Amino acid sequence: LHIIGLGLTPDSISLKGVNVVKRCTKVFLDAYTSILVSYEDMAQLMKETLNRTDLIQADREMVEKRSDLILTDAKTSDVAFLVVGDALCATTHSDLYLRAVQQNIEVKVIHNASIVNAVAATGLEIYKFGRTISVPFFEEKWRPASFLVKTVQNFQLGMHTLLLMDIKTHELDWKCYMKGLERYQNPRYMSCAVCCQQIMQVFNEKCEEFEEAQQACKENKFDENVRVVACMRVGTDQQRFICCSIKDMAGLDKEMGAPLHSLVVLGNEVSEMEEEM
Template identity: 70%
Template sequence: MPLYLIGLGLTPDSISLKAINIIKNCSKVFLDAYTSILVSYEEMTKLMTEVLNRNDLIQADRTLVERDAGQILNPAKDSDVAFLVVGDALCATTHSDLYLRAVQEGIQVKVLHNASIINAVAGTGLEIYKFGRTISVPFFEEKWKPVSFITKTIENFQMGMHSLLLMDIKTKELDWKLYMRGIERYQNPRYMSCAVCCQQFVDVLNTDNDADLSVETKQDFEEIRIHAAKAGFSVDSKCVACMRVGTDDQKFIYCSIGEMAKLTEHMGAPLHSLVVLGNIVSDMEQEMLNLWKL
Protein backbone atom coordinates (compact mmCIF):
# COMPACT_ATOMS: atom_id res chain seq x y z
CA MET A 1 0.00 0.00 0.00
CA PRO A 2 1.31 3.50 -0.75
CA LEU A 3 2.71 6.14 1.50
CA TYR A 4 1.45 9.40 0.04
CA LEU A 5 3.68 12.44 0.47
CA ILE A 6 1.25 15.28 -0.14
CA GLY A 7 2.22 18.91 -0.64
CA LEU A 8 -0.41 21.24 0.82
CA GLY A 9 0.70 24.43 -0.86
CA LEU A 10 1.01 27.64 1.11
CA THR A 11 -2.42 27.74 2.79
CA PRO A 12 -4.94 25.11 3.96
CA ASP A 13 -7.28 25.83 1.05
CA SER A 14 -4.47 25.20 -1.45
CA ILE A 15 -4.82 21.44 -1.03
CA SER A 16 -5.74 19.76 -4.32
CA LEU A 17 -8.94 17.83 -5.03
CA LYS A 18 -6.82 14.80 -5.83
CA ALA A 19 -5.18 15.01 -2.40
CA ILE A 20 -8.57 15.32 -0.69
CA ASN A 21 -9.84 12.19 -2.42
CA ILE A 22 -6.70 10.26 -1.43
CA ILE A 23 -6.83 11.38 2.20
CA LYS A 24 -10.44 10.21 2.48
CA ASN A 25 -9.27 6.63 1.97
CA CYS A 26 -6.13 6.68 4.15
CA SER A 27 -6.00 4.74 7.41
CA LYS A 28 -3.71 7.34 8.99
CA VAL A 29 -3.01 10.98 8.18
CA PHE A 30 0.07 12.78 9.53
CA LEU A 31 0.86 16.52 9.37
CA ASP A 32 4.50 17.59 9.38
CA ALA A 33 4.56 20.08 12.24
CA TYR A 34 8.18 21.15 12.40
CA THR A 35 9.63 22.09 9.00
CA SER A 36 6.96 24.77 8.61
CA ILE A 37 4.03 26.25 10.53
CA LEU A 38 2.24 28.32 7.88
CA VAL A 39 -0.47 25.66 7.90
CA SER A 40 -1.14 24.98 11.56
CA TYR A 41 -2.31 21.75 13.13
CA GLU A 42 -5.50 23.52 14.21
CA GLU A 43 -6.21 24.78 10.67
CA MET A 44 -5.69 21.35 9.15
CA THR A 45 -7.78 19.68 11.86
CA LYS A 46 -10.60 22.08 11.02
CA LEU A 47 -10.21 21.35 7.30
CA MET A 48 -10.17 17.60 7.93
CA THR A 49 -13.33 17.85 10.01
CA GLU A 50 -15.26 20.14 7.67
CA VAL A 51 -14.21 18.72 4.30
CA LEU A 52 -13.27 15.12 5.03
CA ASN A 53 -15.48 14.44 8.03
CA ARG A 54 -12.63 12.96 10.07
CA ASN A 55 -10.91 14.19 13.22
CA ASP A 56 -7.91 11.86 13.50
CA LEU A 57 -5.09 14.04 12.14
CA ILE A 58 -1.76 13.10 13.78
CA GLN A 59 0.75 15.89 14.47
CA ALA A 60 4.24 14.73 13.43
CA ASP A 61 6.95 16.59 15.34
CA ARG A 62 10.68 16.34 14.74
CA THR A 63 11.14 13.30 16.99
CA LEU A 64 8.41 11.37 15.22
CA VAL A 65 9.65 12.15 11.71
CA GLU A 66 13.38 11.69 12.29
CA ARG A 67 13.62 9.10 15.07
CA ASP A 68 10.29 7.29 15.24
CA ALA A 69 9.43 7.15 11.54
CA GLY A 70 8.29 3.57 12.02
CA GLN A 71 5.02 5.00 13.35
CA ILE A 72 4.50 6.44 9.86
CA LEU A 73 6.03 3.65 7.78
CA ASN A 74 4.72 0.52 9.48
CA PRO A 75 1.02 1.27 8.84
CA ALA A 76 1.88 1.98 5.18
CA LYS A 77 2.93 -1.65 4.71
CA ASP A 78 -0.68 -2.82 4.67
CA SER A 79 -2.81 0.34 4.27
CA ASP A 80 -2.78 3.76 2.63
CA VAL A 81 -1.06 6.45 4.74
CA ALA A 82 -0.81 10.19 4.02
CA PHE A 83 1.98 12.47 5.20
CA LEU A 84 1.03 16.12 4.68
CA VAL A 85 3.71 18.73 4.08
CA VAL A 86 3.39 22.51 3.88
CA GLY A 87 4.49 23.73 0.46
CA ASP A 88 5.85 21.05 -1.84
CA ALA A 89 6.16 17.48 -0.64
CA LEU A 90 9.90 17.13 -1.28
CA CYS A 91 11.44 20.57 -0.74
CA ALA A 92 12.93 19.57 2.64
CA THR A 93 15.65 16.91 2.90
CA THR A 94 13.74 15.43 5.85
CA HIS A 95 10.98 14.36 3.49
CA SER A 96 13.41 12.90 0.95
CA ASP A 97 14.88 10.89 3.82
CA LEU A 98 11.40 9.59 4.70
CA TYR A 99 10.89 8.67 1.04
CA LEU A 100 14.16 6.70 0.97
CA ARG A 101 13.41 4.85 4.19
CA ALA A 102 10.01 3.87 2.85
CA VAL A 103 11.54 2.50 -0.36
CA GLN A 104 14.14 0.57 1.63
CA GLU A 105 11.32 -1.12 3.53
CA GLY A 106 9.52 -2.07 0.33
CA ILE A 107 6.80 0.55 0.67
CA GLN A 108 5.45 2.18 -2.47
CA VAL A 109 5.66 5.99 -2.33
CA LYS A 110 3.51 8.40 -4.31
CA VAL A 111 4.14 12.15 -4.33
CA LEU A 112 1.65 14.95 -4.89
CA HIS A 113 3.46 18.22 -5.55
CA ASN A 114 2.19 21.73 -4.80
CA ALA A 115 3.30 25.36 -4.66
CA SER A 116 6.04 26.35 -2.21
CA ILE A 117 8.06 29.43 -1.31
CA ILE A 118 10.60 28.27 -3.91
CA ASN A 119 8.30 29.32 -6.75
CA ALA A 120 5.95 31.72 -4.91
CA VAL A 121 8.90 34.07 -4.33
CA ALA A 122 8.33 35.15 -7.94
CA GLY A 123 5.63 37.37 -6.42
CA THR A 124 8.40 39.81 -5.56
CA GLY A 125 8.78 40.52 -9.27
CA LEU A 126 12.24 38.99 -9.42
CA GLU A 127 12.92 36.63 -12.31
CA ILE A 128 12.74 33.10 -10.97
CA TYR A 129 15.47 31.75 -13.25
CA LYS A 130 17.93 34.29 -11.79
CA PHE A 131 17.89 32.70 -8.33
CA GLY A 132 20.98 30.88 -7.17
CA ARG A 133 21.40 28.34 -4.41
CA THR A 134 18.66 28.38 -1.74
CA ILE A 135 20.15 29.07 1.69
CA SER A 136 19.08 28.15 5.23
CA VAL A 137 19.76 30.67 8.01
CA PRO A 138 20.19 29.38 11.59
CA PHE A 139 19.70 31.49 14.70
CA PHE A 140 22.94 32.83 16.18
CA GLU A 141 23.54 31.49 19.68
CA GLU A 142 25.82 32.89 22.36
CA LYS A 143 28.71 30.58 21.50
CA TRP A 144 27.71 29.44 18.00
CA LYS A 145 27.58 31.91 15.13
CA PRO A 146 27.85 30.05 11.82
CA VAL A 147 28.49 32.30 8.84
CA SER A 148 28.18 29.93 5.88
CA PHE A 149 24.82 31.48 4.94
CA ILE A 150 26.60 34.78 4.26
CA THR A 151 29.36 33.07 2.28
CA LYS A 152 26.75 31.40 0.05
CA THR A 153 24.82 34.66 -0.34
CA ILE A 154 27.96 36.48 -1.48
CA GLU A 155 28.75 33.70 -3.95
CA ASN A 156 25.28 34.06 -5.50
CA PHE A 157 25.63 37.86 -5.46
CA GLN A 158 28.90 37.74 -7.41
CA MET A 159 27.26 35.64 -10.13
CA GLY A 160 24.35 38.07 -10.49
CA MET A 161 22.04 35.56 -8.83
CA HIS A 162 19.43 36.35 -6.21
CA SER A 163 19.48 34.38 -2.94
CA LEU A 164 16.37 32.93 -1.30
CA LEU A 165 17.09 32.60 2.41
CA LEU A 166 14.85 30.34 4.49
CA MET A 167 14.48 31.44 8.10
CA ASP A 168 15.15 29.15 11.05
CA ILE A 169 12.18 27.91 13.05
CA LYS A 170 12.29 26.07 16.36
CA THR A 171 8.93 24.55 17.21
CA LYS A 172 9.76 21.81 19.71
CA GLU A 173 13.29 22.20 21.02
CA LEU A 174 14.32 20.39 24.19
CA ASP A 175 15.58 22.58 27.03
CA TRP A 176 18.90 20.79 27.50
CA LYS A 177 19.79 22.49 30.78
CA LEU A 178 16.61 21.13 32.37
CA TYR A 179 16.99 17.80 30.59
CA MET A 180 20.41 17.30 32.20
CA ARG A 181 18.61 17.62 35.53
CA GLY A 182 16.11 14.95 34.53
CA ILE A 183 13.33 17.36 33.52
CA GLU A 184 11.90 16.99 30.01
CA ARG A 185 10.65 20.40 29.01
CA TYR A 186 10.54 22.18 25.68
CA GLN A 187 11.48 25.75 24.87
CA ASN A 188 8.91 28.21 23.58
CA PRO A 189 8.65 28.23 19.77
CA ARG A 190 10.88 30.70 17.94
CA TYR A 191 10.50 31.89 14.36
CA MET A 192 13.22 33.98 12.75
CA SER A 193 12.05 37.25 11.23
CA CYS A 194 13.66 39.00 8.28
CA ALA A 195 14.80 41.74 10.67
CA VAL A 196 16.65 39.22 12.85
CA CYS A 197 18.20 37.58 9.79
CA CYS A 198 19.43 40.94 8.51
CA GLN A 199 20.75 41.84 11.95
CA GLN A 200 22.91 38.72 11.77
CA PHE A 201 24.30 39.98 8.46
CA VAL A 202 25.02 43.33 10.13
CA ASP A 203 26.68 41.66 13.12
CA VAL A 204 29.07 39.84 10.82
CA LEU A 205 29.77 42.56 8.26
CA ASN A 206 30.25 45.40 10.77
CA THR A 207 32.98 45.51 13.41
CA ASP A 208 31.01 47.29 16.17
CA ASN A 209 30.42 44.25 18.38
CA ASP A 210 33.67 42.34 17.90
CA ALA A 211 34.90 42.89 21.46
CA ASP A 212 32.65 40.17 22.89
CA LEU A 213 33.51 37.53 20.29
CA SER A 214 35.80 34.54 20.66
CA VAL A 215 39.06 34.51 18.72
CA GLU A 216 37.73 31.83 16.37
CA THR A 217 34.50 33.74 15.68
CA LYS A 218 36.44 36.97 15.06
CA GLN A 219 38.54 35.12 12.51
CA ASP A 220 35.44 33.74 10.76
CA PHE A 221 33.86 37.19 10.64
CA GLU A 222 37.03 38.79 9.30
CA GLU A 223 37.25 36.26 6.47
CA ILE A 224 33.66 37.04 5.51
CA ARG A 225 34.36 40.80 5.55
CA ILE A 226 37.31 40.38 3.21
CA HIS A 227 35.22 38.21 0.88
CA ALA A 228 32.35 40.73 0.98
CA ALA A 229 34.62 43.71 0.29
CA LYS A 230 36.11 42.01 -2.78
CA ALA A 231 32.61 41.21 -4.07
CA GLY A 232 31.19 44.69 -3.40
CA PHE A 233 28.70 43.23 -0.94
CA SER A 234 27.75 45.13 2.23
CA VAL A 235 24.90 46.03 4.58
CA ASP A 236 23.88 48.51 1.86
CA SER A 237 23.11 45.65 -0.53
CA LYS A 238 19.42 45.32 -1.30
CA CYS A 239 16.98 42.69 -0.10
CA VAL A 240 13.27 41.87 -0.03
CA ALA A 241 11.44 40.63 3.05
CA CYS A 242 8.79 38.07 2.10
CA MET A 243 6.25 37.58 4.86
CA ARG A 244 3.37 35.09 4.98
CA VAL A 245 3.64 34.49 1.24
CA GLY A 246 0.52 33.00 -0.31
CA THR A 247 -1.83 34.16 2.45
CA ASP A 248 -4.30 37.05 2.49
CA ASP A 249 -1.83 38.83 4.79
CA GLN A 250 1.13 38.54 2.40
CA LYS A 251 3.62 41.40 2.59
CA PHE A 252 6.86 42.39 0.83
CA ILE A 253 9.35 45.06 1.93
CA TYR A 254 12.25 46.24 -0.24
CA CYS A 255 15.25 48.06 1.25
CA SER A 256 18.89 47.53 2.20
CA ILE A 257 20.04 44.80 4.58
CA GLY A 258 21.05 47.42 7.14
CA GLU A 259 17.66 49.15 6.95
CA MET A 260 15.79 45.85 7.17
CA ALA A 261 17.57 44.97 10.41
CA LYS A 262 15.86 47.97 12.04
CA LEU A 263 12.32 47.20 10.86
CA THR A 264 11.27 44.85 13.64
CA GLU A 265 7.89 46.55 14.04
CA HIS A 266 7.04 46.01 10.35
CA MET A 267 7.59 42.26 10.25
CA GLY A 268 4.37 40.80 11.63
CA ALA A 269 3.65 37.12 12.18
CA PRO A 270 5.71 34.26 10.69
CA LEU A 271 6.64 32.67 8.37
CA HIS A 272 9.27 34.87 6.77
CA SER A 273 11.77 34.39 3.97
CA LEU A 274 14.38 36.85 2.72
CA VAL A 275 15.64 37.50 -0.79
CA VAL A 276 19.05 39.14 -1.12
CA LEU A 277 19.48 40.58 -4.60
CA GLY A 278 22.32 39.68 -6.89
CA ASN A 279 24.59 42.36 -8.30
CA ILE A 280 22.58 42.53 -11.53
CA VAL A 281 18.93 43.63 -11.51
CA SER A 282 16.94 44.18 -14.71
CA ASP A 283 14.85 47.31 -15.33
CA MET A 284 11.60 45.37 -15.02
CA GLU A 285 12.74 43.74 -11.78
CA GLN A 286 13.59 47.17 -10.39
CA GLU A 287 10.17 48.53 -11.32
CA MET A 288 8.53 45.67 -9.44
CA LEU A 289 10.85 46.07 -6.46
CA ASN A 290 9.95 49.76 -6.20
CA LEU A 291 6.39 48.68 -5.40
CA TRP A 292 7.60 47.21 -2.12
CA LYS A 293 9.49 50.24 -0.80
CA LEU A 294 8.27 51.51 2.56
Protein backbone atom coordinates in the same frame (compact mmCIF):
# COMPACT_ATOMS: atom_id res chain seq x y z
CA LEU B 1 2.61 5.79 1.31
CA HIS B 2 1.44 9.07 -0.15
CA ILE B 3 3.55 12.11 0.64
CA ILE B 4 1.29 15.07 -0.06
CA GLY B 5 2.46 18.67 -0.26
CA LEU B 6 -0.06 21.08 1.25
CA GLY B 7 1.29 24.31 -0.17
CA LEU B 8 1.30 27.50 1.84
CA THR B 9 -2.18 27.48 3.44
CA PRO B 10 -4.50 24.62 4.51
CA ASP B 11 -6.87 25.08 1.57
CA SER B 12 -3.96 24.97 -0.87
CA ILE B 13 -4.19 21.18 -0.79
CA SER B 14 -4.94 19.90 -4.29
CA LEU B 15 -8.10 18.12 -5.42
CA LYS B 16 -5.88 15.15 -6.12
CA GLY B 17 -4.56 15.32 -2.57
CA VAL B 18 -8.06 15.40 -1.14
CA ASN B 19 -9.08 12.40 -3.24
CA VAL B 20 -6.08 10.42 -2.05
CA VAL B 21 -6.66 11.34 1.61
CA LYS B 22 -10.25 10.17 1.24
CA ARG B 23 -9.19 6.57 0.71
CA CYS B 24 -6.29 6.43 3.19
CA THR B 25 -6.64 4.47 6.42
CA LYS B 26 -4.40 6.86 8.33
CA VAL B 27 -3.53 10.50 7.79
CA PHE B 28 -0.48 12.09 9.42
CA LEU B 29 0.33 15.81 9.48
CA ASP B 30 3.98 16.68 9.76
CA ALA B 31 4.07 19.11 12.66
CA TYR B 32 7.80 19.65 12.60
CA THR B 33 8.16 21.88 9.58
CA SER B 34 4.56 23.05 9.61
CA ILE B 35 3.98 26.40 11.13
CA LEU B 36 2.13 27.73 8.13
CA VAL B 37 -0.59 25.13 8.54
CA SER B 38 -1.68 24.45 12.11
CA TYR B 39 -3.01 21.10 13.25
CA GLU B 40 -6.31 22.76 14.18
CA ASP B 41 -6.81 24.37 10.77
CA MET B 42 -5.98 21.19 8.91
CA ALA B 43 -8.18 19.05 11.16
CA GLN B 44 -11.00 21.53 10.58
CA LEU B 45 -10.53 21.37 6.82
CA MET B 46 -10.58 17.56 6.89
CA LYS B 47 -13.75 17.60 8.89
CA GLU B 48 -15.50 20.03 6.55
CA THR B 49 -14.31 18.47 3.33
CA LEU B 50 -14.17 14.77 4.10
CA ASN B 51 -16.01 14.46 7.38
CA ARG B 52 -12.91 12.88 8.94
CA THR B 53 -11.76 13.58 12.49
CA ASP B 54 -8.76 11.27 12.69
CA LEU B 55 -5.84 13.48 11.65
CA ILE B 56 -2.69 12.41 13.50
CA GLN B 57 -0.04 14.96 14.45
CA ALA B 58 3.47 13.69 13.73
CA ASP B 59 6.14 15.58 15.64
CA ARG B 60 9.79 15.67 14.76
CA GLU B 61 10.63 12.68 16.89
CA MET B 62 8.00 10.52 15.22
CA VAL B 63 9.10 11.50 11.74
CA GLU B 64 12.81 11.15 12.34
CA LYS B 65 13.16 8.39 14.89
CA ARG B 66 9.96 6.44 15.03
CA SER B 67 9.02 6.51 11.40
CA ASP B 68 8.07 2.85 11.64
CA LEU B 69 4.86 4.01 13.27
CA ILE B 70 4.05 5.53 9.92
CA LEU B 71 5.62 2.92 7.69
CA THR B 72 4.12 -0.19 9.32
CA ASP B 73 0.63 0.82 8.30
CA ALA B 74 1.85 1.87 4.89
CA LYS B 75 2.88 -1.73 4.19
CA THR B 76 -0.66 -2.99 4.16
CA SER B 77 -2.80 0.03 3.34
CA ASP B 78 -2.82 3.55 1.93
CA VAL B 79 -1.34 6.05 4.37
CA ALA B 80 -1.10 9.79 3.80
CA PHE B 81 1.67 11.97 5.17
CA LEU B 82 0.85 15.66 4.81
CA VAL B 83 3.70 18.12 4.50
CA VAL B 84 3.56 21.90 4.42
CA GLY B 85 4.92 23.39 1.20
CA ASP B 86 6.18 20.96 -1.40
CA ALA B 87 6.26 17.27 -0.53
CA LEU B 88 10.00 16.84 -0.94
CA CYS B 89 11.61 20.21 -0.33
CA ALA B 90 12.87 19.31 3.15
CA THR B 91 15.51 16.68 3.77
CA THR B 92 13.41 15.09 6.53
CA HIS B 93 10.79 14.09 4.01
CA SER B 94 13.25 12.76 1.50
CA ASP B 95 14.58 10.61 4.36
CA LEU B 96 11.13 9.20 5.01
CA TYR B 97 10.79 8.55 1.28
CA LEU B 98 14.08 6.65 1.24
CA ARG B 99 13.23 4.56 4.29
CA ALA B 100 9.90 3.62 2.75
CA VAL B 101 11.53 2.60 -0.53
CA GLN B 102 14.08 0.48 1.35
CA GLN B 103 11.19 -1.40 2.94
CA ASN B 104 9.63 -2.00 -0.47
CA ILE B 105 6.76 0.34 0.21
CA GLU B 106 5.46 2.13 -2.86
CA VAL B 107 5.68 5.89 -2.40
CA LYS B 108 3.65 8.40 -4.36
CA VAL B 109 4.34 12.10 -4.17
CA ILE B 110 1.94 14.98 -4.76
CA HIS B 111 3.76 18.24 -5.26
CA ASN B 112 2.62 21.68 -4.25
CA ALA B 113 3.83 25.24 -3.96
CA SER B 114 6.72 26.08 -1.66
CA ILE B 115 8.46 29.31 -0.85
CA VAL B 116 11.04 28.32 -3.49
CA ASN B 117 8.62 29.20 -6.28
CA ALA B 118 6.15 31.42 -4.41
CA VAL B 119 8.93 33.95 -3.95
CA ALA B 120 8.10 34.89 -7.55
CA ALA B 121 5.35 36.96 -5.91
CA THR B 122 8.05 39.59 -5.31
CA GLY B 123 8.11 40.20 -9.05
CA LEU B 124 11.65 38.91 -9.26
CA GLU B 125 12.36 36.38 -11.98
CA ILE B 126 12.58 32.88 -10.61
CA TYR B 127 15.27 32.13 -13.20
CA LYS B 128 17.54 34.73 -11.71
CA PHE B 129 17.76 33.07 -8.32
CA GLY B 130 20.93 31.24 -7.34
CA ARG B 131 20.98 28.52 -4.70
CA THR B 132 18.62 28.80 -1.75
CA ILE B 133 20.33 29.14 1.63
CA SER B 134 19.29 28.47 5.23
CA VAL B 135 20.32 30.96 7.91
CA PRO B 136 20.90 29.64 11.45
CA PHE B 137 20.37 31.71 14.58
CA PHE B 138 23.71 32.96 15.90
CA GLU B 139 24.45 31.58 19.33
CA GLU B 140 27.03 32.68 21.82
CA LYS B 141 29.61 30.14 20.73
CA TRP B 142 28.37 29.24 17.29
CA ARG B 143 28.15 31.96 14.69
CA PRO B 144 28.69 30.39 11.27
CA ALA B 145 28.83 33.00 8.54
CA SER B 146 28.99 30.58 5.63
CA PHE B 147 25.44 31.54 4.63
CA LEU B 148 26.82 34.98 3.76
CA VAL B 149 29.70 33.58 1.73
CA LYS B 150 27.23 31.62 -0.40
CA THR B 151 24.99 34.67 -0.76
CA VAL B 152 27.93 36.71 -2.02
CA GLN B 153 28.71 33.95 -4.55
CA ASN B 154 25.20 34.33 -5.97
CA PHE B 155 25.43 38.12 -5.84
CA GLN B 156 28.63 38.20 -7.78
CA LEU B 157 27.01 36.11 -10.56
CA GLY B 158 24.15 38.62 -10.77
CA MET B 159 21.79 36.18 -9.00
CA HIS B 160 19.24 36.83 -6.29
CA THR B 161 19.40 34.71 -3.15
CA LEU B 162 16.48 33.31 -1.20
CA LEU B 163 17.38 33.01 2.47
CA LEU B 164 15.23 30.72 4.60
CA MET B 165 15.12 31.78 8.23
CA ASP B 166 15.83 29.47 11.14
CA ILE B 167 12.93 28.01 13.12
CA LYS B 168 13.27 26.58 16.59
CA THR B 169 10.05 24.85 17.54
CA HIS B 170 11.09 22.22 20.02
CA GLU B 171 14.22 23.29 21.88
CA LEU B 172 14.97 22.01 25.33
CA ASP B 173 15.12 24.64 28.05
CA TRP B 174 18.55 23.77 29.39
CA LYS B 175 18.16 25.63 32.68
CA CYS B 176 15.11 23.54 33.53
CA TYR B 177 16.71 20.39 32.14
CA MET B 178 19.63 20.78 34.55
CA LYS B 179 17.10 20.73 37.34
CA GLY B 180 15.61 17.55 35.99
CA LEU B 181 12.64 19.11 34.23
CA GLU B 182 11.97 18.44 30.56
CA ARG B 183 10.64 21.84 29.52
CA TYR B 184 10.69 23.35 26.10
CA GLN B 185 11.34 26.94 25.10
CA ASN B 186 8.73 28.96 23.27
CA PRO B 187 9.10 28.52 19.53
CA ARG B 188 11.36 31.08 17.90
CA TYR B 189 11.21 32.21 14.30
CA MET B 190 13.92 34.34 12.79
CA SER B 191 12.67 37.63 11.33
CA CYS B 192 14.23 39.39 8.35
CA ALA B 193 15.40 42.12 10.73
CA VAL B 194 17.30 39.63 12.90
CA CYS B 195 18.82 38.06 9.81
CA CYS B 196 20.07 41.48 8.65
CA GLN B 197 21.34 42.22 12.17
CA GLN B 198 23.43 39.06 11.91
CA ILE B 199 24.78 40.19 8.55
CA MET B 200 25.64 43.59 10.09
CA GLN B 201 27.52 41.75 12.86
CA VAL B 202 29.58 39.99 10.24
CA PHE B 203 30.32 43.32 8.55
CA ASN B 204 31.34 45.12 11.73
CA GLU B 205 32.96 42.69 14.14
CA LYS B 206 36.58 41.79 13.98
CA CYS B 207 36.93 38.11 14.81
CA GLU B 208 38.31 34.97 13.29
CA GLU B 209 35.01 33.26 12.57
CA PHE B 210 33.84 36.10 10.32
CA GLU B 211 37.08 36.56 8.43
CA GLU B 212 36.27 34.45 5.37
CA ALA B 213 32.87 36.10 4.94
CA GLN B 214 34.33 39.59 5.36
CA GLN B 215 36.92 38.84 2.71
CA ALA B 216 34.27 37.61 0.27
CA CYS B 217 32.11 40.71 0.88
CA LYS B 218 35.03 43.06 0.34
CA GLU B 219 36.15 41.43 -2.90
CA ASN B 220 32.66 41.61 -4.37
CA LYS B 221 31.57 45.02 -3.09
CA PHE B 222 28.87 43.47 -0.97
CA ASP B 223 28.10 45.90 1.85
CA GLU B 224 25.34 47.25 4.08
CA ASN B 225 23.79 49.14 1.15
CA VAL B 226 22.93 46.02 -0.84
CA ARG B 227 19.18 45.86 -1.29
CA VAL B 228 17.06 43.10 0.19
CA VAL B 229 13.37 42.21 0.05
CA ALA B 230 11.66 40.99 3.20
CA CYS B 231 8.92 38.49 2.32
CA MET B 232 6.40 38.00 5.11
CA ARG B 233 3.74 35.27 5.20
CA VAL B 234 4.02 34.57 1.47
CA GLY B 235 0.96 32.91 -0.04
CA THR B 236 -1.37 33.87 2.81
CA ASP B 237 -3.83 36.77 2.92
CA GLN B 238 -1.42 38.62 5.21
CA GLN B 239 1.39 38.55 2.68
CA ARG B 240 3.64 41.62 2.72
CA PHE B 241 6.91 42.74 1.15
CA ILE B 242 9.41 45.42 2.16
CA CYS B 243 12.39 46.43 0.03
CA CYS B 244 15.31 48.42 1.46
CA SER B 245 19.03 48.17 2.24
CA ILE B 246 20.47 45.57 4.62
CA LYS B 247 21.30 48.35 7.07
CA ASP B 248 17.75 49.73 7.11
CA MET B 249 16.19 46.27 7.30
CA ALA B 250 18.22 45.51 10.43
CA GLY B 251 16.31 48.32 12.20
CA LEU B 252 12.81 47.24 11.17
CA ASP B 253 12.18 44.72 13.91
CA LYS B 254 8.67 45.80 14.77
CA GLU B 255 7.12 46.57 11.41
CA MET B 256 7.17 43.05 10.07
CA GLY B 257 4.62 41.17 12.08
CA ALA B 258 4.13 37.46 12.50
CA PRO B 259 6.23 34.69 10.97
CA LEU B 260 7.02 33.15 8.53
CA HIS B 261 9.65 35.41 7.00
CA SER B 262 12.05 34.88 4.14
CA LEU B 263 14.63 37.29 2.83
CA VAL B 264 15.70 37.86 -0.74
CA VAL B 265 19.10 39.43 -1.27
CA LEU B 266 19.03 41.10 -4.67
CA GLY B 267 21.78 40.33 -7.14
CA ASN B 268 23.90 43.10 -8.56
CA GLU B 269 21.65 43.36 -11.63
CA VAL B 270 17.93 43.99 -11.20
CA SER B 271 15.55 44.31 -14.14
CA GLU B 272 12.51 46.57 -14.38
CA MET B 273 10.43 43.87 -12.75
CA GLU B 274 11.13 45.32 -9.34
CA GLU B 275 8.86 48.25 -10.20
CA GLU B 276 5.92 46.09 -9.33
CA MET B 277 6.64 46.33 -5.65
